[in-house]
Amino acid sequence: MELRDIEIFLTLAEELHFGRTAERLHITPSRVSHVIKKQERRFGAPLFARTSRTVRLTPLGEELRDELLPARHLILRALERATAHGRGTTGELRAGYTAPWCAELLLRAAAAFRSQYPGWTVQTREVSFNDPHGPLLRGELHTQIAELPVVEPGITVGPVLLREPRALMLPVDHPLAAGPTASLEDLAEVPLLRIDNIRARPVVDVHFPQRTPMGRPIPRGPSCASWHEIPVLVAAGLGASIVAARAAEYHARPGVAFVPLRDGPTLDYGVLLPADGSESPVRAFVGLLHTLTDTAPA
Structure with missing residues (x-):
C-alpha cells in the first residue's frame, strides 16, 4: 500500500463516510472508493461493510486500522522533526x-x-x-x-x-434550582440532555446516565452535538445537564442555575x-x- 492509500483508508476508518473522507482529503468520493476496493482485492476480504445508509469497519478493517495508526504517528513525527531541523x-x-x-x-x-x-x-x-x-x-x-x-x-x-465536583445545570425556574444541593436521584424529576454523535461512550455512560442509582429512569431531553448548545437548551427550559461545578464561573447566563451534586463521582x-x-x-x-x-x- 502506498502512503496516500494508507491515509485514505485511515481517514475513512475514522469518518465512516465516503463523502466526508473525500472532502477532508480534497479528492473525489470515487477515488476513495477505488482505493478501498483495490486494498480489499489485495487482502482478499472486505475492510468495510457498506449499506445504502451506513459504513462500518469489518473485523479485518479494525485490525488493520489499529496496526497502522502507530506507524502513521511515527511517520508524522519523523516529518515534523525533519522540518524543524531544516528550518533551524x-x-x-x-x-x-x-x-x-x-x-x-x-x-x-x-x-x-x-x-x-x-x-x-x-x-x-x-x-x-x-x-x-x-x-x-x-x-x-x-x-x-x-x-x-x-x-x-x-x-x-x-x-x-x-x-472536579459536579453540579446540575438547571433552568432557573425548576424546583430543584431552589435547593442548596441536588442528588443523582433527583434526575428522575428532570429531563437530562443527551450527547449524541460522540465517540466517547465511556464518558457519556458515566456522566449522562439513563437511570438513577436506585434504578429509576431518567427522562430523556433533547440531543446535543456540542457543548455550546447545552446552556442554550437549559435556559430555554428543555432539560438539565451534569457539568463540572466550576462551569458556573465560565458559563453563567440568564435563565440558568447551577446546583452542586452531593453524590456520585467527580468529573x-x-x-x-x-x-x-x-x-x-x-x-x-x-x-x-x-x-x-x-x-x-x-
Whole structure:
C-alpha cells in the first residue's frame, strides 16, 4: 500500500463516510472508493461493510486500522522533526483541551515550558465533542486534556490532573434550582440532555446516565452535538445537564442555575497521549501539567 492509500483508508476508518473522507482529503468520493476496493482485492476480504445508509469497519478493517495508526504517528513525527531541523527551529508542541479551565492550565504550563525549551512554541486548540480523539489519533495534537474515562485504541491515558465536583445545570425556574444541593436521584424529576454523535461512550455512560442509582429512569431531553448548545437548551427550559461545578464561573447566563451534586463521582480530567510514545519535550510538558496541578492554589 502506498502512503496516500494508507491515509485514505485511515481517514475513512475514522469518518465512516465516503463523502466526508473525500472532502477532508480534497479528492473525489470515487477515488476513495477505488482505493478501498483495490486494498480489499489485495487482502482478499472486505475492510468495510457498506449499506445504502451506513459504513462500518469489518473485523479485518479494525485490525488493520489499529496496526497502522502507530506507524502513521511515527511517520508524522519523523516529518515534523525533519522540518524543524531544516528550518533551524526546535519544534512546535500542540495541545488540546475540552474545557476552559483545562485551557488555562495548558497556557500556564506553556509559559513554564517555553522557559525550559526556548526553541519550542506551544499551540493550544479546543477539541469538539463530535471528534473527541480524532486530532490526537491523526497526529494533529501531541497531547490533550480530556474528560475521563477514555478507552480508545492508539491512546494512552496519563495522570489525572483535575478532579472536579459536579453540579446540575438547571433552568432557573425548576424546583430543584431552589435547593442548596441536588442528588443523582433527583434526575428522575428532570429531563437530562443527551450527547449524541460522540465517540466517547465511556464518558457519556458515566456522566449522562439513563437511570438513577436506585434504578429509576431518567427522562430523556433533547440531543446535543456540542457543548455550546447545552446552556442554550437549559435556559430555554428543555432539560438539565451534569457539568463540572466550576462551569458556573465560565458559563453563567440568564435563565440558568447551577446546583452542586452531593453524590456520585467527580468529573476527572486527565492527560491523553499517543500510545506509541512521545518525544522528551512532550513528556516534559506533561510533567509540568502534573506539577502545576499539585501546586495550584485551592
